[in-house]
Amino acid sequence: MRALSLGAALLVLGGCASIGSAPDRSTATVVGESEDFIVAVPVRNETSGTLARTYLADATKAWMIEDFNRGARTFAAGQRVVIPRRPWNPAGVEPTGYQLVPILVYHNLGPQSKGRLTLGSGAFAEQMRYLKREGYRVVSLAEFVEWLRLKRQLPRKSVVLTFDDGYHSFRDYAYPVLKQLGFPATLFVYTDYVGAGRNALSWDELKPLVAEGFDVQAHSKTHGDLRRLAGETDAQYARRMQAELAVGLQLLGAGVTRPQQLRPRRHRRARGQHERRAERGGGPHRRFSSWKRFRFLANCSSVISE
Numbered sequence: 576m577r578a579l580s581l582g583a584a585l586l587v588l589g590g591c592a593s594i595g596s597a598p599d600r601s602t603a604t605v606v607g608e609s610e611d612f613i614v615a616v617p618v619r620n621e622t623s624g625t626l627a628r629t630y631l632a633d634a635t636k637a638w639m640i641e642d643f644n645r646g647a648r649t650f651a652a653g654q655r656v657v658i659p660r661r662p663w664n665p666a667g668v669e670p671t672g673y674q675l676v677p678i679l680v681y682h683n684l685g686p687q688s689k690g691r692l693t694l695g696s697g698a699f700a701e702q703m704r705y706l707k708r709e710g711y712r713v714v715s716l717a718e719f720v721e722w723l724r725l726k727r728q729l730p731r732k733s734v735v736l737t738f739d740d741g742y743h744s745f746r747d748y749a750y751p752v753l754k755q756l757g758f759p760a761t762l763f764v765y766t767d768y769v770g771a772g773r774n775a776l777s778w779d780e781l782k783p784l785v786a787e788g789f790d791v792q793a794h795s796k797t798h799g800d801l802r803r804l805a806g807e808t809d810a811q812y813a814r815r816m817q818a819e820l821a822v823g824l825q826l827l828g829a830g831v832t833r834p835q836q837l838r839p840r841r842h843r844r845a846r847g848q849h850e851r852r853a854e855r856g857g858g859p860h861r862r863f864s865s866w867k868r869f870r871f872l873a874n875c876s877s878v879i880s881e
Contacts, residue, residue, distance in 0.1 A: 599625070599628065600625065600628065600629045601615070601617070601621055601625045601626050601628075601629035601630065602617070602618055602619065602621075603615035603616055603617040603618065603621060603626065603629075603656070604616050604617075604618060606655070610660070611659065611660055611661060611663070612657055612658065612659055612660060613630050613657075613658040613660065614655060614656070614657055614658070615630065615655075615656050615658060616653060616654065616655055616656070617650050617651070617652050617653070617654060617656065618652055619652050620649060620650065620651055620652060621649070621650050622637070622648060622649050622650075623637035623638075623640040623641045623644075623647070623648050623649070623650075624637040626640055626650070626656060626658060627639070627640055627658075630658050630660075631658065631660070638712055638730035638731075638732075639658075639659050639662075639730075640656065640657075640658055640659070641710070641730075642730060642731045643657055643658075643659050643663070644656060644657060646710075646731075648710060662727070662728035663728070664728060665722070665725050665726070665727060665728040666725055667722070667728070667729065674729070674731065676714075676719060676722070676729060676733045676734065676735060677734050677735070678719075678734075678735040678736075678737060679702075679734060679735070679736050679737070680737050680738075680739060681694060681699070681736070681737070681738045681739070681749070682694075682738070682739050682740060682742070683740075683742045683744055684696055684699055684742070684744040684745065684747070684748040684749055685744060685748075696747075696748040699748060699749065699752065700752050703752050703753070703756055703758065704756075706734060706758075707756050709732075710732055711732045711733070711734050712729075712730040712732060712733050712734070713733075713734055713735070713736055713756075713758040713759060713760075714729055714730070714733045714734070714735060714759070715735075715759040715761070715790060716735055716737070716761040716790055716792070717790065719733075719735050735761070736753070736758060736759070736760040736761070737760065737761045737762075737763060738760060738761070738762045738763070739763050739794060740763070740764065740765060740768060740794065740798065741762060741763075741764030741765065741768050741769055741775055741776045741781075741794075742774060742775065742776070743773065743774050743775055743776050743780070744774075745762060745776065746776060746780060746784070750784070750789075753789075754787075759788060759789065759790070760789055760790070761789070761790040761791070761792055762776075762781070762784070762789065762790070762791045762792070763792050763793070763794035764776070764781070764791060764792075764793070764794055764827070765793075765794040765795050765796060765797060765798040765823065766793070766796050766823050766826040766827055766830070767796055767797045767798070768798065769781070769830065778830040778831065781830065781831050782830075782831055785831050791827065791831050792827075793820070793823050793824045793827045794823075795819045795820060795823050796818060796819045796820075796822055796823035796826070797819065799819060801816065801819060
């Protein structure tokens, strides 16, 4: 009797566990396949994640199924689903236009929003939850650069997160939210500010962030204006740029160990001439210049509401 009672209890518990949990693998019927695609028909309602886990062996590739099926994230029983086995459009170019990837540029964070460059922690958390809820994929800066070089396809709803200058508020307010949601981010720090006071991140605080997968890149040495000064000779300008860009990058490399080194990020005021040059174009790929394939959203205190 005890054995029978125990067996019955296990059956009940097993049934309860299966009722409340989503299936790990798809039971869809494959009705066609090739080297590039699989066509499947679910026998019950299924998600893009379950289909990706089963047929692509990676649930994080759910975006490929969603993008190829016009953004659908769930599929009803009897609905045909096309599952791409490999990237099909790394350039992001379609008959209706070409892909844009927003780069959200944050500066300081605080308990409350203040001015143009300090965003309240509550507003920041809500923006991140919005991205997650609406199906945006936060990609790393390295992945974004690979996409610019036509070496990778990005999800249609991709976004990049960056944080300028190296404020300690990143560790206090951004880090917990990003870790919870699994979002990567890049910190652009100017090396003269690192460890300069209680509001700045130190090298010892940057190293663990890098170890956890956050990217740290150069934002020059002093955060000065990189435009040529009035009366500055070619030699003087070259020496100043060497100190701002090359020396700053060397200091950053000595301070933290990073998996990939990108070019130093220039101050926004120094980008005007380069943006105008990109708009004028040049070369056979001028329509898809790297400056025109994405846009900077600098004032992130209002970007979501807009």
